[in-house]
Amino acid sequence: MPGPEVADRQLAEFIEFARHLGKVAGDVILPHFRAALDVTNKKTDSGQFDPVTIADRDAEQAIRNEISRRYPGHGIHGEEHGLKPGSERFTWVIDPIDGTRAFMLGLLHWGTLIALNDGERPIVGVMHQPYTGETFFGSRLGAEFEHGATRRPLRVRRCVRIEDAMVSATDPAMFRKGPEREAFGEIARTARLTRYGGDCYAYCMLASGLIDLVIESQNQAYDLQALMPIVEAAGGVMTTWAGGSPQDGGQSVAAGDPALHKIALEILGSGVPRL
Amino acid sequence: MPGPEVADRQLAEFIEFARHLGKVAGDVILPHFRAALDVTNKKTDSGQFDPVTIADRDAEQAIRNEISRRYPGHGIHGEEHGLKPGSERFTWVIDPIDGTRAFMLGLLHWGTLIALNDGERPIVGVMHQPYTGETFFGSRLGAEFEHGATRRPLRVRRCVRIEDAMVSATDPAMFRKGPEREAFGEIARTARLTRYGGDCYAYCMLASGLIDLVIESQNQAYDLQALMPIVEAAGGVMTTWAGGSPQDGGQSVAAGDPALHKIALEILGSGVPRL
Numbered sequence: 001m002p003g004p005e006v007a008d009r010q011l012a013e014f015i016e017f018a019r020h021l022g023k024v025a026g027d028v029i030l031p032h033f034r035a036a037l038d039v040t041n042k043k044t045d046s047g048q049f050d051p052v053t054i055a056d057r058d059a060e061q062a063i064r065n066e067i068s069r070r071y072p073g074h075g076i077h078g079e080e081h082g083l084k085p086g087s088e089r090f091t092w093v094i095d096p097i098d099g100t101r102a103f104m105l106g107l108l109h110w111g112t113l114i115a116l117n118d119g120e121r122p123i124v125g126v127m128h129q130p131y132t133g134e135t136f137f138g139s140r141l142g143a144e145f146e147h148g149a150t151r152r153p154l155r156v157r158r159c160v161r162i163e164d165a166m167v168s169a170t171d172p173a174m175f176r177k178g179p180e181r182e183a184f185g186e187i188a189r190t191a192r193l194t195r196y197g198g199d200c201y202a203y204c205m206l207a208s209g210l211i212d213l214v215i216e217s218q219n220q221a222y223d224l225q226a227l228m229p230i231v232e233a234a235g236g237v238m239t240t241w242a243g244g245s246p247q248d249g250g251q252s253v254a255a256g257d258p259a260l261h262k263i264a265l266e267i268l269g270s271g272v273p274r275l
Numbered sequence: 276m277p278g279p280e281v282a283d284r285q286l287a288e289f290i291e292f293a294r295h296l297g298k299v300a301g302d303v304i305l306p307h308f309r310a311a312l313d314v315t316n317k318k319t320d321s322g323q324f325d326p327v328t329i330a331d332r333d334a335e336q337a338i339r340n341e342i343s344r345r346y347p348g349h350g351i352h353g354e355e356h357g358l359k360p361g362s363e364r365f366t367w368v369i370d371p372i373d374g375t376r377a378f379m380l381g382l383l384h385w386g387t388l389i390a391l392n393d394g395e396r397p398i399v400g401v402m403h404q405p406y407t408g409e410t411f412f413g414s415r416l417g418a419e420f421e422h423g424a425t426r427r428p429l430r431v432r433r434c435v436r437i438e439d440a441m442v443s444a445t446d447p448a449m450f451r452k453g454p455e456r457e458a459f460g461e462i463a464r465t466a467r468l469t470r471y472g473g474d475c476y477a478y479c480m481l482a483s484g485l486i487d488l489v490i491e492s493q494n495q496a497y498d499l500q501a502l503m504p505i506v507e508a509a510g511g512v513m514t515t516w517a518g519g520s521p522q523d524g525g526q527s528v529a530a531g532d533p534a535l536h537k538i539a540l541e542i543l544g545s546g547v548p549r550l
Binding site for chain 2: 166193202211
């Protein structure tokens with residue numbers, strides 16, 4: 001359901017509400033972080049291990065309640081409870097804990113992802129890490145970082161060669177054996193440094209000008225939609241490996257420098273599945 | 276230079292001083308975290324990339340100054356400025372920023388490592404993360420976690436099978452191709468979950484009862500000595516892959532559960548270099 005561009009004032013209201021949702025989720029999640037194990041197992045379609053915590057489910061319910069109260073006509077698409085279509089064109093696309101594996105291990109690279117999709121694309125994105133108290137958010141109005149009393153704009157850095165690039169991927173095993181893994185491997189071997197274990201946090205560091213490329217696969221829509229407005233408003237580019245919008249998930253490549261993105265796409269193109 | 280066991284009162288004094296050193300280092304490091312690039316390149320003997328920041332060097336100098344003032348007879352062994360032998364049996368073994376790659380990328384799994392070696396083994400260990408304000412420390416007197424007003428004991432959890440284990444390693448590329456990588460790979464494939472990108476932070480999560488195995492290679496003495504008293508006082512076991520003390524670096528395996536450590540050693544034994 002495409003529609004006219006959202007006015008600045010309404011956009012600002014949506015951003016504030018998205019940041020509020022991040023904090024609502026954080027309040028639910030934080031008591032479970034590093035608490036005694038409350039992990040259940042869920043198998044994905046591919047049979048891979050996908051831990052889900054009580055925190056994840058309860059936080060999504062809390063977010064859904066807030067949205068239904070404030071914007072009853074908006075749709076909601078979340079990891080835990082699926083899609084609830086709305087009567088208006090707007091849909092909130094949420095992942096209460098992106099990086100559940102890091103969360104389970106007590107590590108820090110996880111966060112709550114909140115996106116607002118206007119029927120065509122995500123127009124607001126928020127990543128909130130309640131343990132560190134950090135919030136990264138972006139929209140057409142700009143990308144910002146908030147941490148306590150600190151609030152500053154986010155800006156990617158220049159990096160035009162793979163050889164100079166700091167590369168991040170959540171897990172080397174996320175790439176399917178064959179052309180996909182080979183394409184990623186070519187970049188990983190060429191890059192100045194490749195680091196694993198970043199999840200949503202890595203995209204925020206790309207928007208902060210500290211990472212040059214984030215390359216992933218097997219994403220869901222809710223893994224990426226909140227990160228797109230942050231990366232883009234900071235000056236970066238984020239697409240699928242085939243160069244299209246990554247808002248439906250699958251393979252993703254984010255680059256701080258558009259020139260580097262172009263080079264990365266040339267290499268990653270060989271890893272795009274043939275249909 | 277072995278000597279008699281250090282009395283509790285002196286040990287407590289050393290612990291307080293080690294925690295103080297962590298905070299001194301943090302004050303030097305923190306302004307450089309996520310600041311504009313001040314990274315120089317240094318090649319290790321093996322030719323691998325080893326970033327060193329101004330923060331790393333300045334923090335080590337600040338720590339050395341503090342130690343020389345307070346304990347002029349103690350030795351100092353640090354990553355950046357090498358070994359300064361002491362006239363007494365005690366040596367401070369320090370790594371101002373363990374996880375420099377994570378640090379460079381703006382990620383969170385890094386920290387300052389401070390150990391005090393009594394001539395036989397590390398008897399005090401501190402890991403301090405100045406950005407999150409967390410301190411993990413251990414000695415014969417116990418292992419504790421401090422975060423703002425929170426202070427609580429650290430305790431490993433029970434986990435007796437590789438199949439149930441959460442495994443951490445900093446980087447899959449740290450294992451040399453051949454028997455070493457194969458031995459790690461056997462555990463990684465069997466484990467419930469294997470996660471990369473932890474550095475010193477992963478050992479602290481093992482001591483917190485959230486990770487079951489941390490397996491690494493190509494360590495230096497200053498990468499491990501501060502972590503040994505934390506892991507051991509929390510109830511864990513930490514050795515080389517051959518089962519000896521890991522205080523000189525090389526291959527390391529830490530387990531929360533001694534029974535799991537024994538099983539891991541049986542598998543990792545095939546990856547021990549033949550001399």
